[in-house]
Amino acid sequence: MTADLTLPSPGPYSFVAPFVVNNANGTWRRDSVPLAFRIADEGQKPWIQKVWKDMRSAVHEAHTLSGTPVPKFLQWQPWQLCYEVAQRTAGRTPILAFAEDHIAGYLNLWRTQDATPVLYIEHICLSPGNLPTKLWNGRYAGLGWSLFAFAIHLSRENGMNGRVGLHASDENVLNSVYRAYARKVPGLFKADAMGIAGPTNYGPMKNLTLTYLETTEEGAEKFLEGYRNA
Amino acid sequence: MPDPQTLGFIPKWLRDESFGNDDAFLMAGSIPDSDPRVVTRLIPKDHGFSLPARTVGRVLELKQNLVLYAARDVAEGYNADFADLRSLKEPLIRFATLTVEPFEPGSFVIPARLEAAPFVANDGEEPIPTDRVIERFNQLLESIDRPNDAASMSMGALLTYRELSKLLKKDIESIEWVTIDRAHNRAKPSLFTPERMEAIERLLERRKPTANAVERISGRLTAFDTVTNAFQLSVSGQRQRIRGTVMAFHAPWMCERLGQLVELEGIVERRGAKIASLTVHRVVEGEDE
Numbered sequence: 100m101t102a103d104l105t106l107p108s109p110g111p112y113s114f115v116a117p118f119v120v121n122n123a124n125g126t127w128r129r130d131s132v133p134l135a136f137r138i139a140d141e142g143q144k145p146w147i148q149k150v151w152k153d154m155r156s157a158v159h160e161a162h163t164l165s166g167t168p169v170p171k172f173l174q175w176q177p178w179q180l181c182y183e184v185a186q187r188t189a190g191r192t193p194i195l196a197f198a199e200d201h202i203a204g205y206l207n208l209w210r211t212q213d214a215t216p217v218l219y220i221e222h223i224c225l226s227p228g229n230l231p232t233k234l235w236n237g238r239y240a241g242l243g244w245s246l247f248a249f250a251i252h253l254s255r256e257n258g259m260n261g262r263v264g265l266h267a268s269d270e271n272v273l274n275s276v277y278r279a280y281a282r283k284v285p286g287l288f289k290a291d292a293m294g295i296a297g298p299t300n301y302g303p304m305k306n307l308t309l310t311y312l313e314t315t316e317e318g319a320e321k322f323l324e325g326y327r328n329a
Numbered sequence: 330m331p332d333p334q335t336l337g338f339i340p341k342w343l344r345d346e347s348f349g350n351d352d353a354f355l356m357a358g359s360i361p362d363s364d365p366r367v368v369t370r371l372i373p374k375d376h377g378f379s380l381p382a383r384t385v386g387r388v389l390e391l392k393q394n395l396v397l398y399a400a401r402d403v404a405e406g407y408n409a410d411f412a413d414l415r416s417l418k419e420p421l422i423r424f425a426t427l428t429v430e431p432f433e434p435g436s437f438v439i440p441a442r443l444e445a446a447p448f449v450a451n452d453g454e455e456p457i458p459t460d461r462v463i464e465r466f467n468q469l470l471e472s473i474d475r476p477n478d479a480a481s482m483s484m485g486a487l488l489t490y491r492e493l494s495k496l497l498k499k500d501i502e503s504i505e506w507v508t509i510d511r512a513h514n515r516a517k518p519s520l521f522t523p524e525r526m527e528a529i530e531r532l533l534e535r536r537k538p539t540a541n542a543v544e545r546i547s548g549r550l551t552a553f554d555t556v557t558n559a560f561q562l563s564v565s566g567q568r569q570r571i572r573g574t575v576m577a578f579h580a581p582w583m584c585e586r587l588g589q590l591v592e593l594e595g596i597v598e599r600r601g602a603k604i605a606s607l608t609v610h611r612v613v614e615g616e617d618e
Contacts, residue, residue, distance in 0.1 A: 113338045129339045148431065156433070174360045174513050199334060207358075222358040230354055241343045243356050248340070265357035272353045283342045297358065305359040325341035 104192040104208060104218075106136055107256035113328035114249045116198035117241040132198050134245055139193035139205070146195060146202045147178040154227040161234055170232070175224065177205055190298075191221065196246060202226045203239065204246050209298050210257065211264070217313060218254035219298055220265040223247065243276060248326045251319045261319030266297060266309035273310050280322065287318035362511045364442040365463040367392065367427065370505040371437035380437060384500045389439065391489050392506075393427050396443070398486040399465040400425030403457055404450040409536075412485035424448040425462055463508045470506060470519040479532050487533055494526035546571070546607055547592045553583045562593070562607065573607035582612050 115131035122128055137143055155173055162169040177193075196204035207222040223246050231237045247263075255261045267273035281287045295311035314322070369392055373380050397414050404421055427441040443463065447456030469486055472478035479487075493504065504521040548564035548571065558580055562571040573595070575583055583591075592613035598606045 113336060113340075115336055115338055115340065117339060117343055129343065130335045131338050132334050133336060171354065171360075175355060176363065176513075179363045220357045222355065224355040224357075241340070241346065243353065244340060244342060247356075266359070268353075268355045268357055268359060272356055276353050276356050280342075305362075309359065322342075328336075328338050 103190070103210060104253065104257050106138065106194070107253060109252070111328065112248070112252060112323065112326040114245045114252070114326060116196075116203055116239040116245065118239050129240075134203065134242075134249070135197045135200075136249060137195050137197065139195045143195055144178075150202055150228075151226060152176075152178050158227060158232050158234060161232075165233075167233075170230075177222075177224075196242075196249070198239065198242075201228070203229055204242055206246060206250060208250065208253070210259070211298050215262070216259055217262040217264040218250060218257065218259050220247075220250055220263060221297060223250070223265070244280070245326070247280065248323055251314065251323045252326075254319070255323070260316045261323065262314060262316060263319060264311065264313040266295075266306040266311050268309065270310075273312075277312055283325070284318055284322045286315055287322055288312045288314055360513065363509075363513060364444045365460050365511055366440055366442045366509040367396065367463065367466060368507050368509065369437075369439045369441070370507075371439070372502040372505075373437070374500055374502045380500055384496055385437070385439075387496060388493070388501075388504065389429065389441075391493050392441070394489045395469065395486060396427055396462060396466055397422065397425050398483050398489065399469055400448075400462045402469075402481075402483065403461045403465050404448060407481040408483060409481060411483040412488060414485060421448065421450075424457075424459070460511055463510060467508055467516050467519075473525065473528050473532065476532060476535065482532070484536065487529065487536065490526070490529045491533065493521060494523070494529060497521065497523050497526060543594055543610060544597045545592060545594045545613065546597065546604065547590065550583065550586050550589060550591050553580075553587055555580055555584065558583075562591070564604070567603055569603065571604050571607050573609060575609040575612070579609065579612050 113131075114134045114136075116134050117129050117131040120128050120130050139147065155176075159169055159173050162173075190209055192208045194206045194208060195202055196206070204225050205222065206220060209219040209221060211217045211219050223243070225242060228235065229238050229242060250263050251261050254263050267277055277288065289312075292311040292313075293309075294307050297306045369388065371380060371385070371388060394414060397417060398411070400421060401411065401414075401417060402408075404424075424445045425443065426445070428444055430440040430442060432439055443459035445459055447458045449456050468478070469482055472482055473490070497504070502522075505518050506521070507518040508516045510516070546562065546564060548562040550560060551563050551570060552561040554560070557574070558577055559572065559574050560583060562573065564571060573593070575593075593607060593609045594611040594613060595607050595609040597604055598608075
């Protein structure tokens with residue numbers, strides 16, 4: 100596997116999987132468990148090819164049997180993305196996030212080849228076990244924030260000063276996820292851009308119609324500071 | 330005692346966020362493309378839960394052969410007579426070699442993908458992606474029910490289908506094929522059942538050399554259509570003229586002999602004692618008037 104990015108230790112930051120707890124007095128509070136990040140190499144294969152895949156198959160079959168439309172995430176098959184030959188040789192660094200030793204999320208990262216390289220997030224997503232379905236409920240709340248913060252940390256520790264680029268997967272995600280980040284940290288992103296190709300060299304380019312976002316170094320640092328726990 | 334795993338740490342940005350906000354599933358990028366696939370689902374006879382290893386192996390072998398025939402069509406053009414996979418060159422075989430993925434649990438659903446890089450058949454030509462092979466594979470499946478389209482199907486592919494039909498007689502109730510393209514679009518599944526296999530037999534029947542005897546007919550060429558290569562021939566002993574067709578390359582010969590006595594050789598169709606039509610295979614040179 101080509102993995103030219105190294106996974107840093109968390110340092111003073113806590114990348115966590117937050118969850119909501121129902122108190123005895125009927126109120127709610129948040130708590131969290133730590134996240135661990137591992138390169139999606141051969142040793143991690145069963146988490147993708149068995150656990151993730153079987154969860155997806157179960158939801159797919161349930162929707163087929165009940166005649167209801169299948170959710171979008173069922174199209175996602177990261178066991179192919181991680182391990183197909185064309186993907187492995189394309190310069191990606193696939194990373195799995197674990198909470199309580201169970202798979203929780205997935206990041207697919209590149210270092211761009213520009214003069215000022217950016218950590219490009221090709222994909223960032225949650226495990227099916229953390230998505231609300233008719234079979235189970237989502238476990239964590241706010242996990243995506245931590246995955247994004249970890250990407251910034253990884254960018255900084257790999258010499259890219261917190262520069263992170265990505266294509267928001269659709270308008271809904273752009274508004275509900277990244278606009279929410281930018282509300283917390285004004286100036287987190289440079290101006291929106293369209294027609295920017297991702298660095299993928301595999302398959303037809305689909306990202307030209309998606310909104311491209313890139314963090315500012317200052318904004319990224321401020322966002323990451325929200326995870327300082329020391 | 331608190332769970333030692335929990336941290337009690339809440340990232341600053343979530344501390345005043347309302348509870349119950351679901352994360353989005355895919356937050357960056359689009360659903361990635363994948364290698365094109367052919368997925369086979371085997372249904373054992375009598376709702377069985379097992380199949381002989383030899384049968385499963387044979388299905389995989391025949392599936393691979395069908396993909397090779399499809400690849401050959403794409404790379405070298407259609408040849409209805411082609412039936413010898415041993416003559417394929419090594420680079421083409423590598424290009425069209427399926428990689429089988431883990432079976433779906435508890436089933437005989439067998440996914441297989443084409444993961445090779447685009448194939449350059451001849452220098453200077455556009456590389457052929459594996460998607461084209463899958464496309465042709467689908468055409469081969471569909472043309473079973475379309476005899477006219479099946480005319481371009483190689484004899485080898487037809488015989489491979491026949492081999493599959495033998496498996497349907499023994500251990501397998503049905504075989505379902507579905508292809509999935511690079512963008513995850515699933516083609517309409519194609520189901521092989523004993524009934525469908527009868528269509529294969531009909532296609533093979535059409536390929537058999539005719540058993541009809543070739544006859545030689547003499548008469549006066551009274552009409553010839555250069556567009557359809559159809560003619561009319563007046564013969565002695567029959568009031569109604571004989572209608573027929575010749576091959577396109579016979580057309581100049583026919584034009585030159587319009588109104589003359591000619592001798593034609595071919596398959597004769599009769600109604601009672603009379604000749605109704607003549608499909609010409611050969612014109613008899615040097616015996617014109």
